[in-house]
Amino acid sequence: MFWQFKSRKETARLRGAQRQRRSLLGAALTALLVSACGNNQQTATSPSPGTATSPTEGGTLVWARYGDADSLDPHRTTTTLSWQIFDQIYDTLLAFNDSGEIVPNLASEWQVSDDGREVTFVLNERITCHDGTPFDANDVKYTADRAINAQNPSVTRGAWGPIESVDVVNPQTVRFRFQTPFAAFVSFMADPFASMICDSNQEFGDQFGVSRAVGTGPWQLVSWTRGDEIVLDKNPDYVRYGRPVQNEGAPYLDRLVVRQIPEAQTRLAGLQTGEVQLIVNPPLDDLDAVRNDANLELHVAENTGQNFFFEFTVSRPPFNDIRARQAVAHAIDVDAALRVAFDEGLVQRERCPISRGVFGNDQEFCAKYGYEHNPDRARQLLSEMGYGANRPMEVILMTSTGDNRERMVQVFQSQLAQVGINAKIETMDIGTLNARVKQENERTSGISTFDMMDWAWFDPDILYQLWHSPGAYSGYQSPELDKLLERTRTTVDATQRREAVNDVMEYLLSNAVHIPLYTPGSLWVYATRSQVQGFKIGPFNRPVFNDVRLQ
Secondary structure, eight states: OOOOOOOHHHHHHTHHHHHHHHHHHHHHHHHHSOOOOSSOSEEEEOOOOSOOOOOBSOOEEEEEESSOOSOSOTTSOOOHHHHHHHHHHOBOSEEEOTTSOEEESSEEEEEEOTTSSEEEEEEOSSOBOTTSOBOOHHHHHHHHHHHHOTTSOOTTGGGGOSEEEEEEEETTEEEEEESSOOTTHHHHTTSGGGOBOOGGGGGGGGGBTTTBOOOSSSEEEEEEETTTEEEEEEOTTOOOSSSSOSOOSSOSSSEEEEEEOOOHHHHHHHHHHTSOSEEEOOOGGGHHHHHTOTTEEEEEEOOOOEEEEEEEOOSSTTTTSHHHHHHHHHHOOHHHHHHHHSOTTSEEEOOSSSOTTSTTOOHHHHHHHSOOOOHHHHHHHHHHTTOBTTBOEEEEEEEESSTTHHHHHHHHHHHHHTTTEEEEEEEEOHHHHHHHHHHHHHOOSSSOEEEEEEEEOSSTHHHHHHHOSSSOTTSOOOHHHHHHHHHHHHOOSHHHHHHHHHHHHHHHHHTTSEEEEEEESTTSEEEEETTEESOEEETTTEEEOTTOEEO
């Protein structure tokens, strides 16, 4: 078939005629997509207000957060504060539905070759960028080439996998070729860090991601005042193809203002007075007050992809001995610690090395290979190693600040002491903790450490990032584990890949390398004014505003 490539300017002139047909086309296409179903991605609690009026379209919503973005360039940042903004500006080829399953989005379909080395996407037609230029396969190629270009300081290069080439087959078709099969690629195409950037952004030079950002998403950048606020206006031409929302067109709101208010109490006060309509992370000690306020509503993220766990320094005794790691696993009572540290509904007990909602998570399977609370067995293991009442095992337990994790490790400290493990707690910010873990793994003497760490990702490929040598994050290295991890990357058949992931989880759990603790929603609690209707936390903690109306 002969495909005619039109210039961007020529196609842009046709945009007016295309827009007239676009809403009908969007409705027809979305009717054909896999419908969003399954578990709700948030828990909302609040008494019903006494009097309610019908929600209306238009208006401005002010969202207060604890910090600011550092970039709106998906290739220059990995922070949640950044991607939660550019996730509104850009869109992705694929999307996660409410169940965390992959569905079409900018791409209407995709195909993986039998050998897993080619992935081809067919794009929906008549999608426009915020500047009116058409979105097509050239934009996809521009985005991918920019992300993997060694000359571009892209922090997401590794997530794109071993790409050999990106080829524009025709305006609506693009093909990715890989040096080796890369099973995580398809799911990555639904992640904000795989956001599609319109190639007109190259005109902005260093201002791209700072003062200018052109995408195809439901919101377009108006202004960014560093350290103060980001202003987004709705994209009037937006058509929803795969985002987990009901509204198939442009957002109902006219404007979204994202404001930086570092202090949690100040954010809550602003919500209570109506100065802002949405906040993230209200003070955990004040959640009951939020629940009992008829003017407020609480939203707790459920499918966050985040997982807290214990990992151990194995470069020296005692944790280079599996019995020491098993003793810790048997000594702690995770359920009891969660009851002390968190309000009911804020966290879920996790038994797998990957979080709930992520492909491969199977609580029943993981429970077979994990460790139940058994203090007597912990004491027996310690006795075998020569520890006892007169010689407790001395270790350091490290964690980062924030949330209620400090309260959590204090409970663990008490439980460990009951079996003869003296754990000194050291708390630090997350950046310092990451550096400290690396330093401890390089030491071969001194008091050994273990830490309560958390990571969030949408795919079991996170296990490869954490545990594959030589760059294994925790320092634990094993040729057997490396082979198991490599299979999770190169196996593209879903059933076989699930088996490969199971093999990795079985190894990590049975060897007490990775001790899962909990999946938090507590890190991502949102509160709204009761006038805010339709706010939603999508899969993997993605706030979406397409359905929001003000009452």
